Amino acid sequence: MAALSENMLTVNMLLSLFFLPGTLADDCGNIIPTLKIITPNNMEALSGSCLQIPCTYNTDNPTYDSSKTIYGIWMKGGVNYGTDRDKVIFDSSGSINTFSLNITGNLKEKNCTTLFPNLTTSHTDKYFFRVENGDYKASACADPLQITVKESPWRPRINISDGDLKENQSVTVTCSAFTPCPQSPPELTWNLQQDSLRQTEKNTDGTFTTKIQETITLSDTHDGYNISCSARYPVIGGIKTEMTKVTLSVSYSPRNTSASISPSALVSAGTWVELSCSSRAKPPPSFTWFRINKHGATNVSVGPVYKFNSNEEEKFYCVATNDLGQQKSSVILVDIRDDQSSVFQILNILKIMGIVLLCTSIIIFECWFRFSKKPKKEPEEPTYVNNVMVTKAS
Template structure:
């Protein structure tokens, strides 16, 4: 029967002859969500428990390291770290390397996993195209954007005197702008929702309508002037006619009285 020393030497010599060392494994819970506290574990097969592999990763370097005996008699060395998840952890790569001591130096293997973390909507905003004031009757496109996982649903609201009115359940809302109004959107998924700032749809003055009104006023002025002139002329003629007839009647009466006398 081999002694412990001879056993470890055989394991080391056997390991030295391999093309590559044993790769570590990273254990991460499934269905990760923001605000969730999870334990991440990096484990490596340990052929010699008295000379375990050195484990390092891109999490905190003071992570607890321990070597455990498995039910089949083998050994595993592991390090663990507790982290509280946020949206910034989504897409984060955790890398763990195991460096094994062998005769003549060391051999290192590395494993990497990418975290997939669900989170509520972030950075929800609304945009208007075209931007700025538009002519009455123009088509305006309101677009809502948000960063979320899973992808959010979008709802558009118009602010009225009676409160917010649901006008659309699409990411892009098109409307015919006839008056000045205010809108905002809400992004929602299973983890929460977020409201955008208020967007103002403004109507600009139409120069052509002002020009038309000016022409109408000019025409009305001319018409009123003509009516005034005609009215004055009629009045003048009417005021002259009775006087002339009175004078003629007086003259005839005087002549008749003279003849009679």
């Protein structure tokens, strides 16, 4: 007996060394747990909806016998070791079911997956699982499950298959929403194709995600385009909605490349001329200027603006270039005005106007002169017959 007591004391001392305070969860106290469960450890739920808890358990205790009846028990707020039942909220034997829980997994296959319906924020707490199987009774005190119940839903996530977006590239856009209750998944809608197929998928940790997908071919018009997606969660008494939005940033080759000239009218020889090139592109393009001559096109300048002293008629165009391509502007003409010819033209016009004015004056004078020289007729004396005046018929 003395030897046995000494051995037990040694074992206790070793246990106290191996399991120092804080080594195991505080809920285990001085007990070494023989039951382990695998859950996500921390789970969130939406008030008014349900929560499916993925759960498996394991034990190597020889007293566990899967051929016997197995009962699963859930406790809220702390561990119950069978001495009292105040923390038990569910017992698969049917004796207790405070929150209408349902173990949907097969306990004989060590599957303790549980459906927790109609949650409210008051259900936020720490939960523990316990197995009772004949003489085997153990709680997973080292594996608590923290459940947090929220009033507001989660924002959906928008993911694009390739983060480096370029024109003519096909990408898959996915909108996904956390789904704590796969029996009542959220409805997803977005401003892409409305008949996108909705599917609910199981994650590696046993939780679920609902998603919709669409494949699009990018163009320059998608740059700056906003993709919005909303998730509508059905809850008791209505719907709770949350939305998210992303803005696409798409690279594309130069578009609408054009060249302009200042001054835009005919210019005199020796005048300074400014040519400007513009283009729409992402990333912003570089610009190169070319002069067209009888030998072809010659590179004359780099940059959006080219200034030069013009002495003859010339043709130019610019090219906008970035990593994705290039685009050429239309040809622009620098037209030189012949100032000497213009003077001669003005003099000729003045000469013609002078001749016309002179001829007109001569004609007017001639008409006036002839009219002024025409002899005037003498008035005829009246003829009287028998004292009556007789007028000659004209």
